[in-house]
Amino acid sequence: MKRIIALLVAAFIFMLGVSLTFAQSAAPADSAHKYIGVNKCKMCHATEKIGAQYKIWEASKHAHAYADLASDTAKAVAKARGIDDPQKSPKCLKCHETGYGEPAGMFEASFDPTLGVQCETCHGAGSDYWKMATMKGIHAKTIDPASVGLLLPTEQVCVKCHNQESPFYHPFDFKTYSAKIAHPLKGE
Numbered sequence: 001m002k003r004i005i006a007l008l009v010a011a012f013i014f015m016l017g018v019s020l021t022f023a024q025s026a027a028p029a030d031s032a033h034k035y036i037g038v039n040k041c042k043m044c045h046a047t048e049k050i051g052a053q054y055k056i057w058e059a060s061k062h063a064h065a066y067a068d069l070a071s072d073t074a075k076a077v078a079k080a081r082g083i084d085d086p087q088k089s090p091k092c093l094k095c096h097e098t099g100y101g102e103p104a105g106m107f108e109a110s111f112d113p114t115l116g117v118q119c120e121t122c123h124g125a126g127s128d129y130w131k132m133a134t135m136k137g138i139h140a141k142t143i144d145p146a147s148v149g150l151l152l153p154t155e156q157v158c159v160k161c162h163n164q165e166s167p168f169y170h171p172f173d174f175k176t177y178s179a180k181i182a183h184p185l186k187g188e
């Protein structure tokens with residue numbers, strides 16, 4: 001009996017070690033969730049029935065954030081900072097792409113980085129919440145959104161990019177800016 005207890009204790013300490021190591025190596029606690037890309041969200045969120053969030057996003061500046069780095073304005077601003085190609089510079093991509101700088105293993109094949117500031121920038125990487133049953137469970141409050149990586153973003157998320165490091169910074173007001181990109185759920 002003593003030996004079994006000793007074994008159990010040893011196993012517990014080992015598991016604790018493993019989970020601590022994991023927690024340290026994985027920067028944000030939820031980084032096990034992977035980016036799947038806006039085209040996956042589009043499969044369901046383009047329908048008018050639930051509010052066509054995809055179409056609203058597609059018409060917003062966030063959808064063009066990467067493409068706009070090829071504009072003459074972008075190039076001029078970049079040149080003044082000694083940057084040749086803004087679409088290749090971490091100094092611009094960090095705010096004009098989704099998940100920029102995260103390890104390659106965090107992105108599934110369906111993810112396309114050229115689609116700018118996508119849903120998952122604000123709502124969290126979607127590999128563990130995109131399935132219909134999960135989405136319905138979150139909505140019905142039987143699933144805790146955080147447990148599958150879904151965020152309902154607050155101002156903190158926006159000001160990671162909407163700050164004075166941006167060459168085109170405009171004073172950011174959460175209420176006004178959220179209203180400009182509003183895409184509520186419909187059909188309840």
Ligand code: HEC
Nearest residue numbers: 040041043044050119120123126130131132135136138139
């Ligand atoms: C398989 C279809 C499907 C896919 C794919 C999908 N969703 Fe959803 N999602 C839904 C449906 C349906 C609802 C509304 C659930 C309801 O009304 O019961 C929803 C609800 C939501 C909500 C609101 C949750 C709440 O608190 O009520 C958010 C936010 C959301 N989806 C974001 C996303 C994002 C971001 C993606 C892509 C990473 C995505 N969804 C992919 C079907 C989907």
Ligand code: HEC
Nearest residue numbers: 073074077078086091092095161162165166167168169170
């Ligand atoms: C800290 C985040 C951040 C960085 C770094 C950043 N941007 Fe931006 N950029 C933004 C935000 C946010 C906006 C939207 C401006 C607003 O309305 O506040 C923007 C807007 C723009 C626009 C559109 C301007 C307009 O008024 O039409 C261009 C072009 C642009 N950025 C180019 C660049 C280039 C080139 C770099 C690299 C040298 C860069 N940005 C670096 C966050 C950033």
Ligand code: HEC
Nearest residue numbers: 041045053054057062117118119122152153178183184185
């Ligand atoms: C720039 C950040 C941002 C992007 C990009 C974004 N969202 Fe949102 N989303 C928000 C904010 C902010 C809210 C409001 C959260 C709240 O009500 O607490 C929201 C709300 C929602 C809701 C409604 C939740 C509810 O309970 O009413 C759905 C559904 C949703 N987003 C889906 C999407 C999908 C799908 C995409 C991509 C096509 C997307 N969002 C892109 C920031 C974003």
Ligand code: HEC
Nearest residue numbers: 061062064065068095096117121153157158161177178180
């Ligand atoms: C990953 C960086 C990033 C995050 C996070 C982010 N944005 Fe943005 N946002 C941008 C960039 C870049 C642009 C400008 C894109 C362009 O014009 O090329 C922009 C543009 C906008 C615009 C259009 C401004 C205009 O001049 O018309 C609004 C509104 C906006 N964002 C709201 C929000 C809100 C609200 C949040 C948080 C819920 C948010 N953004 C989070 C990067 C970000």
